[in-house]
Amino acid sequence: MSLVQYDEQRHMGAAMEATARGQTLLLVTMVRLRRGPRGLQLDDQTCAGLVRWTEHFERVVYCGLLQESDDCDDASVTWVDIDSLPNRDRMRIVPLPFAYKIGAFARAYRATRRQLAEEIGKADKLCFTLGYVFGDWGGVAALEAIKQGRRFATWFDRVEHDVLRNTLHALRFRRRVKERMTLPVMIAYHRHLVRKSSLGLFQGMDTFKAYEKYSSNPACVYDVHTQPEDFINAEQIEQKLAGIEAAAPLRIVYVGRAVAMKGPEDWLRVIHGVVQAGVDVRATWLGDGPLLDQMQLTVKQLGLGNHVELAGYVGDRDKVLDALRESHLFLFCHKTPESPRCLIEALVSGCPIVGYGTHYPVGLVEGAGGGMFSAMDDFAGLAKLITELDRDRGRLVKLVRDAASCGRRFDEATVYRQRAELIASYA
Template sequence: MLDVQDTKGRETLPPRADASVLLVTAVRLRRGPRGLQLDDQTCAGLVRYAENFRQVTFAGIVLDAEREEDTSVAWVDVVDLPCSGRVEFMELPFAYRITAFARTYRRTRALLGQAIRDSDHLCFTLGYLSGDWGAVAALEADAQGRKFAVWFDRVEHDVILRTLPDHRFRRRMKERMTLPVMKRYHRYLIGRSSLGLFQGRDTYNAYAGFSSNPVCMYDVHTQRADRIDGERLEAKVERLLSGAPLRIVYVGRAAAMKGPQDWIDALAAAAGAGVPLEARWLGDGPLVEAMRGLIREKGLSGHIRLAGHVADREAVLDAMRDSDLFVFCHKTPESPRCLIEALVCGCPIVGYTSPYAEDLVAEQGGGVLTPLHDAGALGRRIADLATSRRDLAQLVRDAAASGARFDEETLYRRRADLLVEFA
């Protein structure tokens, strides 16, 4: 097993300056007044790929205006990227309905086939069944006898299964019928790949057994400059030791898989135990109004603030640097970057346990994890920390130490090394 964080004794092969890479993803592209637009985090990743490869071809799904999802995205004009002259964009159709997939399959596979022939290294993100062009690219690369990497952000079949109750009856029936097929399909493609890149320990544990060459990866967009500095860290510790109210933060969408009701219930339990706290949830989503109602119902309006979407990335990181705990209630096996960002900012992660969260703090600490779906237990752990300020101060220092492992430049260079060597 290869591990991105454990390179002792391994010779790393530097990326070749003359190499090209093809990335086929399900990331959304859209057409703006100045041409194609892409979300800011994906753009940051493309800049890193361009540092390691001569030419980058990025394939994403183009959304028509009427299909744009109800979420806050910081869109960037791709012509403004510093590497725009070395990044080519491929527009793939939105085809998650089986009829649209069947109608566009042959033309899109032929397009992908040519891009595969033109590229030195291949990496395909997998995640669904119909409309999953990364999987189609994997089939085509295999047919051409090419080596390729597969990338998984999360355990998609498990995420779908756990969120089924939130969907209508017809959608639930469709997913229950197709999930077994999707699982076998993904396992087959993993087995045909020469490199399996799995984001976080949850994803790695779910898929590594089907790969001949699995790697646990982390997808981050924090820089070395984003780390909390020593002076600010010690100021936070001093404030904590003074007995000041706990500052609690969460950054993410107010959606069922993030557990916003559990989050409020946990804070209500801590406040009920006499913990002085000031909490903020940064992010919008479909459950914001339900959260407002629950906060009023539990009498927490003076303790919890819903800040909505915050577009300024530095303001988000500052909120974490200023906070004592990053409390989370994630309910599905995913690998959210917000936990890594919290550690980078010296903000301990306190929430529901998962292999991903456990892995992040296994070496140097900085986290307290409680049983899944037990908001009461989480609230009690917050109360314990509030009464053990010296332990909490050490937890803050440990969080900053754990966060120092993660920076975008290092991790993308490592990913490029692996693609050059194996895919």
């Protein structure tokens, strides 16, 4: 079931909302909490989602992982004081141990399970994010809910076992051995919990396809934080189309970290193929990451200095959205089945998505248009596709219009309402 299908089916939405407003929602997640100078903090996008949940439930109990030091901080995270949020009086934050190492998980297990059992017993609706085995308190909460005979929703952001499998080669030897041994356990464990859940919330079609057959009630959902004011407006669309029709240099963009799963080397090889075909292209990668230095080296080796800008991390979201609105294509070469928000932000900005055609991106534009795709790992095919679009500017104009139209389906208020209704009905 997709959210669109669910929205078309629902006849009792108002009743569900009225019921949920008097209830407590328990969320157990893998999201990191940290202690700031004025109390607990969460990243800005999680905070936005937390506020949305309070619009649909009377009380929200939020469990996250408390990091004890700043050593694992991501420089791209914008931390927000939880106490500064609207509806803070209807939120309760429960820090759980950060225990991904086997020993730490074993030491914390009994006390944390007792704590989760108490929270489950007090809550009306339950939703648990799953992602690993050791240190994955969402999975432990699901085991406890099963023991108590409670209904609960499972939530997956991505196909975790595929992400792990595809990154094994980059791990140190001892860690690689450990994760190879963990992998079959993780797959069986997650499938068991999905089977026992009363609702499966799977972000994007890649994740949905991976888990739907194990769920009695699967739903394809999206976790987005775009607002209607983020949508590209008519004037901006016409300005972009005027440049396309005037044969302006083709503007290509990507927003994300330079890590192996994002396919940065493939991305550069696509640009190289487009340049070799004679296209006047300006391509920008917005984002930092461990492979950024290697990307710089590849740019020099391929002679792309006049065509590629590696801009690094850009913390100003308005600047990121402006770059998307000004670009003609959003090129991505993702290597693993995940559901990155950057593709939705591109559509919202009227920037067509062009890349490897897995279920997630294809599902985003299904029935609306705004994307074109090649087979996985076929960077030569992507280069050919982009070259053809540059030579057929009328086709590119239509693609931009379709992307802008498609993007209007994705706003934060709508997707959180839809998910809240699913949880109120089935979890």
